[in-house]
Amino acid sequence: MDEQTRMLAGLGALGGLSQADVGDPDSVRKQQSLGQPQQDIGDILQQIMAITDESLDEAQARCWPEEAPAQWTPQREGELGGSTAGCALPLNFQHRKHALNCHRMKPALFSVLCEIKEKTVLSIRGVQEEDPPDPQIMRLDNMLLAEGVSGPEKGGGSAAAAAAAAAAGGSPNDGSIEHSDYRAKLTQIRQIYHSELEKYEQACSEFTNHVMNLLREQSRTRPISPKEIERMVAIIHRKFSSIQMQLKQSTCEAVMILRSRFLDARRKRRNFNKQATEVLNEYFYSHLSNPYPSEEAKEELAKKCGITVSQVSNWFGNKRIRYKKNIGKFQEEANLYAVKTAVDAANVSAQASQANSPATPNSG
DNA sequence: CGTGATGATTTAGA
DNA sequence: TCTAAATCATCACG
Numbered sequence: 001m002d003e004q005t006r007m008l009a010g011l012g013a014l015g016g017l018s019q020a021d022v023g024d025p026d027s028v029r030k031q032q033s034l035g036q037p038q039q040d041i042g043d044i045l046q047q048i049m050a051i052t053d054e055s056l057d058e059a060q061a062r063c064w065p066e067e068a069p070a071q072w073t074p075q076r077e078g079e080l081g082g083s084t085a086g087c088a089l090p091l092n093f094q095h096r097k098h099a100l101n102c103h104r105m106k107p108a109l110f111s112v113l114c115e116i117k118e119k120t121v122l123s124i125r126g127v128q129e130e131d132p133p134d135p136q137i138m139r140l141d142n143m144l145l146a147e148g149v150s151g152p153e154k155g156g157g158s159a160a161a162a163a164a165a166a167a168a169g170g171s172p173n174d175g176s177i178e179h180s181d182y183r184a185k186l187t188q189i190r191q192i193y194h195s196e197l198e199k200y201e202q203a204c205s206e207f208t209n210h211v212m213n214l215l216r217e218q219s220r221t222r223p224i225s226p227k228e229i230e231r232m233v234a235i236i237h238r239k240f241s242s243i244q245m246q247l248k249q250s251t252c253e254a255v256m257i258l259r260s261r262f263l264d265a266r267r268k269r270r271n272f273n274k275q276a277t278e279v280l281n282e283y284f285y286s287h288l289s290n291p292y293p294s295e296e297a298k299e300e301l302a303k304k305c306g307i308t309v310s311q312v313s314n315w316f317g318n319k320r321i322r323y324k325k326n327i328g329k330f331q332e333e334a335n336l337y338a339v340k341t342a343v344d345a346a347n348v349s350a351q352a353s354q355a356n357s358p359a360t361p362n363s364g
Numbered sequence: 365c366g367t368g369a370t371g372a373t374t375t376a377g378a
Numbered sequence: 379t380c381t382a383a384a385t386c387a388t389c390a391c392g
Contacts, residue, residue: 269371269388292381313380314372321382322370 041105113223137241140248147255149190186255193251200247204240208233272315276305280315284323285337291320 144150215229272280283301284291293301298312305312323330 271370271389311371315370317381317383318371321384324382 041109110223114225117223117225117228134245137245137248140245140252143252144193144248144255147252148186149193149251149255189251189254193247196247197244200240200244204237207240208236211236272305272307272311276307279304280312280319281333281337282341284316284319285334286341288334291316291323 141150211232212229215224215232218224219229271277279301283293283297287293293312293316295309298309298316302309302312307315
């Protein structure tokens with residue numbers, strides 16, 4: 001809007017007309033030695049400028065309703081008449097616009113205005129453009145990508161989420177039970193994020209289309225270069241991308257909160273079930289001379305107990321040190337499991353012998 | 365609520 | 379990277 005004013009001022013200067021000159025038909029008539037029949041150029045210019053002002057008001061009232069009320073006086077609201085391109089315009093405005101479009105001098109003037117404008121807009125354009133990508137939004141993007149919120153859809157996303165979850169747990173905890181909860185929550189966040197993003201994008205393109213239609217419609221009356229439209233679109237996109245940044249920011253926040261909760265939850269301890277403890281103890285006491293299960297043995301135990309390999313490692317680490325510290329205290333337990341394993345072995349061998357000699361079933 | 369048990373984490377060493 | 383040892387944090391029980 002500020003630029004509009006500047007441009008119009010520049011326009012007057014370039015044409016050798018000050019704002020005052022334009023407002024004074026006589027001075028224009030003096031310059032136009034040919035002497036126009038009915039209306040002079042000053043009038044037309046005035047009208048074009050008046051339309052420019054009005055259409056801007058209209059555009060604002062239409063496009064930024066929350067900012068508009070200050071510009072809408074009650075009288076003008078009453079004036080609302082026909083509509084063009086979905087835009088309600090005052091009737092007298094329509095009349096003037098039509099009259100202007102029919103004026104035979106209009107095309108020539110219009111092209112001159114367009115030319116002047118093209119030059120001024122170009123010079124303005126050169127100064128501030130090509131803004132570098134916002135480092136903050138880049139950081140947010142990277143973060144969301146790393147967390148598996150943005151980036152590839154569904155399949156890749158959940159894989160990234162799993163990776164993020166694994167990363168959150170450091171080296172241990174390749175487990176899946178608690179992670180599924182984390183993943184579910186992350187998926188929820190991702191869905192919200194994507195739906196919101198889509199909403200914003202839709203709104204943005206809708207609004208852009210609307211503005212472009214508006215400007216295109218207006219460009220028939222007042223000089224609007226394609227570049228200017230482009231610029232307008234860029235401005236709109238910048239506005240919307242700042243909204244997007246807010247969305248990204250809050251999504252990041254949500255992920256961080258989820259993550260910290262997850263880390264806290266990870267520290268929360270839950271005793272293994274009785275069966276798991278039994279399996280582990282059985283292995284421990286039956287390998288008391290060397291209670292160091294191999295990687296395969298750990299995996300097997302983990303599977304049997306429904307825990308992770310690192311949990312098995314933790315358990316054996318704790319068990320070894322605690323057993324060593326107070327063997328006496330564990331003696332009872334040791335005996336118990338020794339008997340248990342002995343009985344089991346007996347059972348197994350009995351069954352084996354039974355299976356091996358079915359002809360003599362009464363041997364047990 | 366105090367206390368021991370227990371799973372997880374941290375630290376240091378090989 | 380694995381382990382011992384110390385330590386933390388929570389559970390479970392009286």
